[in-house]
Amino acid sequence: MIEVNQLSKAFGAKVAVNQLSFTVRQGEVLGFLGPNGAGKSTTMRMITGFLPPTAGSVKVCGFDIVEDPIAAKRKIGYLPEAAPSYADMTVLSFLKFSAELRGLSGSDIKKAVRRVVDLTFLDSVLGQDIETLSKGYKHRTCLAQSLIHDPEVLILDEPTDGLDPNQKHEVRQLIKRMGETKTIIFSTHILEEVEAVCDRAIIIDRGNIVANGTPAELKSSADLAGSVVMTLRAREGSDIQTIQQQVAARPGVLRSEIIMADGARLVLRARPDRMKLQGGSLSGPLAEWAVQHDLGLEDIRVEEGRLDDVFRALTVTDAASQQAKNQARAEAAAEGAQA
């Protein structure tokens, strides 16, 4: 259980994280999304107690990270962004060291090391110096370190970064499996990962939460979500424009657009009028209508909406913010010229 309450962090005048509040329950996997520099890592560093918050509080399993840091840190396993580790140690000695710092001793250390080595597939490199390992192995070594004490809470900053597709799959499965009993927050740039693993996702942009919901909820807020795509066989004498207008005139349709029209097929998209539909479906009536009018319906499907569309709509790209800045500057210059 993680409770984040009005959490803020400012570096000098720059506000990196602005009054974030959210809760992650036990048995829940929370995906943390956002463009680079949005404040994801800073938030995670505050939750793990590495950075002190400027304002607000974090509670991990009931322990305040500022008031009672040792007790809170005991509950947490943490994989920092760059997956750091001691280059001059072997994988085995590094894991033993982590286990000892976590308060394990004697045969418990051996057991814990065995367990995480199996979980993260490090068996073949146990005796190797960490500096000689490939990026994927280094990353997994640090991941293993975060699991060594079988923590209740896991904070993973880009856990699949630098892994090959197979390893990515393994780590996702691992997170998903552990998510059944633990409280997990992980950040990522890969949106399929969120759909595959998360129970809930938070999108943050410039230190603020801009979306918070299940992946399905987030997707449904996409611009195209709920629109119906129909593929019609082209008939002799049928006019493309007329069909498009007829579709647009059906009840519940806001407007329609032609996606593709060649000699053989016509692909149309009908955008739902969400106000009029009131949660009803558009695809059923449209299919019925197309069959009745013998339009040669080949395929009909409802678009789910895509997470990256939501992501792009909600977050500001560097290019866009640059544009806004330029515009503001130009306006200021114009005002200056007027005065």
Add this chain to the structure above:
Amino acid sequence: MSAFTGIKTIAKRELAAYFDAPIAYVFIVIFLLLAGFFTFTFGQFFERGEASLVSFFSWHPWLYLFLVPAVGMRLWAEERRLGTMELLMTMPIAPWQAIVGKFLASWIFIAIALLLTFPAVITVNWLGNPDNGVIVAGYIGSLFMAGAYLAIASMTSALSRNQVVSFVLAVMICLALVMVGFDPVTTLASRWASPNLVEALASFSVMTHFDGVVKGVLDFKDVVYFASVIGFGLFTTGVIIRSQRA
């Protein structure tokens, strides 16, 4: 987990890291060579005609000036360079445990180097009848002085992720601590500064407090001095580390 276990775990890792690198053996060899060289040439071990290790110990403030910062420079700079600071500071141990653990590891390393100078003790015992109590006091005093230098190196190491920068800073601070009590400097300074000021400054010097040690007097005052430099250095290390996380 007790505080002691945390300190022990950190110290054990740090000490292993010293001996994992060939530089540790190079350091020990250089230390022993220089110690011997100073003792028998500049120190005029034989010419003195007395059975003591005065010529050995009196060079230690200068010998440590470069060698101790070289040992201490990696303590925190390396941690920051590797990014492992983030791991260490999110472990369930208090920062002071990590600071003390690391300091102890480097101090033990210096102690090992110092113990390896035992042939000097054998030599002087073979040649004459020295007061071995005086020699033991000298070793203890020397170890305390090394600890003081190390605490300063720990502090400068926390300041920068660049080991060279932390080395140079540590050497400068240690040099200042030596100089304000170095006889030629104090004689020169007393020509234009008030003797009280010179004496007050000299009381902060490593030299002033090591002087008695060399002569075989391990004064409680001097031990307190070295212990307070160690305390100050480690406390400041903690302040620097905390301010960097804010």
